[in-house]
Amino acid sequence: MALKEAQPSFYFASEAAALSSDSVPSLNHFRNLTTSNSKSEPSSPSPSNSTEPNNSLLRAVKDRFSLDEFLNDRCKSGDINHSDALCLFDCMLNKWSSPPPMSSFNILFGGLAKSKQYDTAVSLFKRLNSVGLLLPNFLSYCILINCFSKIGRVLDGFIVFGRMLRGSFTPNVVVFTSLIKGLCAESRIMEAAAVFTKLKAFGCEPNVITCTTLINGLCRIGHTIIALNLFEAMADGNGEFGVEGFVDKAMEMFLQMKDENINPNVVTYTSLIHGFCHVDDWNEAKRLFIEMMDQGVQPNVVSFNVVIDDLCKNGKMNEASWLVELMIQRGVHPDAFTYSTLMDGFCLTGRINRAKALKLFDEMQLNGVVPDSITYATLVDGLCKNGFVLEAVELFYNLKNLKCELNVVSYNCLIDGLCKSGQLKVAWELFQRLLHEGLMPNVFTYNIMIHGL
Structure with a gap:
């Protein structure tokens, strides 16, 4: 039997939208950059077009098969340095009559991103784009947006996002999370919140990283109420963020909030209790329910219903009946x-x-x-x-x-x-x-x- 209660994330979305429209003109960046028809490229420092040949690497990459082996062995793990990356890129462009497919270049760019060589990945992508031999695909755009977000150039990331849309690619939660992380890293928290509210329009569900990034950012600038609303939606394991791992992460953030003297209210406790019930951790749900009362936070009818529902589903009818009696004693009407x-x-x-x-x-x-x-x-x-x-x-x-x-x-x-x-x-x-x-x-x-x- 599903619990009927207001979804906390609704309140988060409405409050975030109101704040972003009132205090930040920057959601226009999202709108303008993603619809811009500008032909200008995101600026980036270009490496020299000529690199000292790495003879051992060139000997290892003698044909397409050995190239695939090298890419899979070294690049996928992020085990590639700057000079080897430049040498390999030149080899891929010039060694054969036609270049390898875009997927091979993506492995190289992905390896550079994994080893935190974001500037190099951006520069090589720009060089490849200028040659015009290959068209970027969805993964290419994802890597590039992530790189721009990591190096403090999130607006360039939005330009790439716009090109992704014009190329008829549908962004996923990873793309949105990269943009949100980039905005938060540049202290543009309310813009990040505004972007967060757009996920549903693209058919995306936020993940743990998306939520925790934004919650941390909101707390950092003092918007604790909005952060708590998002936290409550995240903690509720049966809500729209009901994904494996959310409840444990929500518990971490709950403890962090308490350390920072952000006092949880009845909705916060109830959301977390509901989450633990949803993942069948009755002991933790019970502990939080008792803690809530010990802390002087009065459970409401929804709080009691969450626990009663879990007890009934697990056949603990004596406890459930006792809890209904306690509920009435405390002046909460069933x-x-x-x-x-x-x-x-x-x-x-x-x-x-x-x-x-x-x-x-x-x-x-x-x-x-x-x-x-x-x-x-x-x-x-x-x-x-x-x-x-x-x-x-x-x-x-x-x-x-x-x-x-x-x-x-x-x-x-x-x-x-x-x-x-x-x-x-x-x-x-x-x-x-x-x-x-x-x-x-x-x-x-x-x-x-x-x-x-």
Whole structure:
């Protein structure tokens, strides 16, 4: 059962967009540079066109096969020095009647970037581009953008980004992360935040490096609220940043924030607890929940629901029930999600019957919680799956008499229970009643009926 709550990243995106539009004219750089039709090249110092030949290297690279071997052995690992790179580049351009493919040059440029020889990579790329024999491909642009970002020339990186777009290449998260890192390195943090908000438009999901780079930058310039909103989205393992490794990294940043006297609030704690529940680290989630209360941060209904949901999914119903009682004692009112989760947990553990279902239903109403369609469907489905089909039918019609809003999901649950218990006639009558009520059967309804017959 998915937790319903506001996505923290929405708040991050809106706040970052507002700040960047108010205080920084520089998002125009993103817009102008990436749409510029300028034919000027990003400036770069050019190495000498003539290099002293490295005889041992030239002997090693005697044909295309040996070139590929050398590139794979030396360049992919970043084990190439400046002079060997220049010599190899000249060899690749001049030794044969036609140069090797762009992929071979990319391995050379990538090796230079890996060994932090960014200026050399940029210069050689410029020389290759001036010859005009080969067209850059996607990887070429990625390497070049990374190099420009690393040497404090992120605006040149945006020029390359624009050419990438005009070449019909779609940038990925690695490209955006390079640009964001470059902007942050030049202390252009709000521009980096503005670029971050554009990832979704290009179908990209930020990764751990993207998020932590921006969070660190935002904290550095005092925008801790925006940083916390991004952190909360990152920490929530079931949110839009729910990727392996995010929760552990978020925990590192959580500790770092506390060291810098940035006090976590209930949303920060809840996001992190939700993340640890999502990766099945119950012990850490429990520790954080207790720490939150010890630190005087009052859990809200979402905080309790996160923990109750995890307990129910793991069959710890006594603990979940106790937590609901604690919740009420602390003046936090359970909602429909709380009770639906509890009912679902009792169903999963086989500890539900009609009396138990009605007791929970009555308790829910006694506490002023209005049941919703999910609650009804959970009750009916739980009874059916635990073999109490007749009780489910009785409950269903009681709910109908009470004018409770039963949707197609509730009908599907009961029809499925009836079919599986061999009561096909009653199932068919209920199917007809569904149509009579003006509800539209869905694909699950028809699948249940087909398999039942």
